[in-house]
Amino acid sequence: MAKVKLVDVAQLASVSKSTASQFINGRYDYMSKDTQERIRAAIKELDYVPNPIARNLKADRTKTIGVIVRDITGFDTSHTIRGVDDFCKTCGYNALIYNTDFDPDVEAKSLEALYQLRVDGIIIASSGGNNKLISDYINKGMPIVHFQLEHDGNEKNLILSDYRQAAFDATEYLIRLGHKKICFVTQDFKNVKSRNDRYLGYVSALEQHNIALDKNLIQYWHRETGFEHSPISILQSKAAPSAFFTQHLAITTDLLSQLNQTKISIPEDVSLIGFDDIPMAEFFKVPITVVKQEPYIIGKEATKLLLENINDKAKGSQKLMIACSVTERQSCKKIL
Template sequence: MDNVPGGEEGGGIMAQVTIREVARTAGVSPATVSRVLNTSETVSPDLKERVLAAVRDLGYRPNSQARSLRTRATTVLGVIISDVTNPFFTAMVRGVEDVASAAGYSVVLANADEDLRKEQRYLEVAAAEQMAGVLLSPASATETSIDVLAERGIPVVTIDRRLKSADVDWVMVDNHRAAKEATLHLVEQGCRRIGFIAGRLGTTTGAGRLAGYRAGLRAAGLPSARELVVSGEFRIDGGREATERLLALPDRPDGLFVSNNLMTIGAVDALDTAGVRFPDDIALVGFDDMMPALSLRSQITAVSQPTYEIGRQATELLLRRVSGEPFPERHITLNAELKVRESSIRA
């Protein structure tokens, strides 16, 4: 599988040495080796020296000619998202397509469905097809591995979520700040027991929104009750079941913050089924202002993300990497906006 030559082409003297072997010898990730070889300023001097020592010891020589031919040969960008049914991602991909098309690139979309195995298969396909670059919404902050792309020098930019185990560019919103603002809005409406329906906490997005909710409670001087936080896994059914659990509490919430749009659909269905009115019985706030696209009531207060802008900026960043432009690792954090509507306003 490793096809990056280590010695001079045609010489037949030196066996192939791959980035993975260099990484193993240096005790670092293949992504870190790529950063060192591309003269990234984000690698510490100690790691850089270990990598360069391994390069010298193994006799590794990156085949810049082959890398250049690969870049010229493909004009395809891969986009691997975590849930194709979520309008957030489809709106974001529109921003990707517009920028890619203007630059002469095509886009191939893959749905990992929050499944690490499916995600890995798509990453391997992107590597085998020698795609120019990949935009990735990782299923896990710690378990997702992009080594298969790093070995081949294929650049990656993560969107909506970050990877903790790799030094890559990313574009996302300030989830912590947005969730804190939404929680404080519910406090301002008189809510004192605010339920929170969390997403996948193995992602930086899910963890960031939960941390923002708790920060909002602390800022308001309210306790963070364990029973008021229920995971809905970013799914409609999960949102419905989580809401049912919260409504079954002896002292049920007077406010509810749902941390993505799909779970908000499930939450509204559960509230309607139980005959619980919002905002009279419970003040409701969602995350992702995509309610009309989901045939959900448009009067729901929600955090609105700049979905198109996320896709646009991430693609522009990826194309700079594809072109070989050297620059330090970029982290772009965009602001989200709380759009206040009837579902959370109390007299």
């Protein structure tokens, strides 16, 4: 079926395309009742639906924002998007979601597509690989708010969990249970400030309780290849930890899989606390203690900040920190 265009409506109603456009946009006070009725009847007969994108491209505001995420299926990310969407609805805005799968090239194309669609602003969980490009769009007048990760510390508008305090609280929770050998399992954090903040929170808790930092207990996980060193081999080493503190949901699930395969019991053999809540954790044989972020709140606050910047281009940059909490379950045991 051929798509009905505005010119088809105009022809059927025997009016100019400009007159039909004026009617569509609600500017018909000057029109005769007969003209209005003919256009209305033509729209109904042809089942014409206006193209909102085409209409918005002619307006100063599109009432649309873009949201760029790294993994739309992520538990926290999906809740963040829900917060964005709910806040948009209260303000008459729509959100266009782009998923990058952690690929900087896809991220760059998403930024370009949203810019060409003339969205009013963008919320992004960036890869860190397009910092200059993002700055260029900001300099062109595109309001942009970052969330989830802080890469180089130069992000102008940012909504984040308080990672450092959260990591401190989680580490101290384990220490108060008697744990001194706590294995910190993380992705590379040298060039990502948010990941480094978690490490600093972990180190700070050890220092406050006079526990020496053991570099052997800093272990790395890579999204493509998994653990740099097998968790099983770590548990069998001289520096064997009594607890793991994992820094991402994917790390937690990967660790659980390996422990289950080798019949290592939680918390009898080793305790575990993970960063990010786990879907349906209450149904696990041993529910996992986690650091719980507030992704829904982050989504709402990011949208609020973005719309403030859209409405006031002179508004100064802001960095907002959202508190996390430790959700205690059965995966951590007290030791002597």
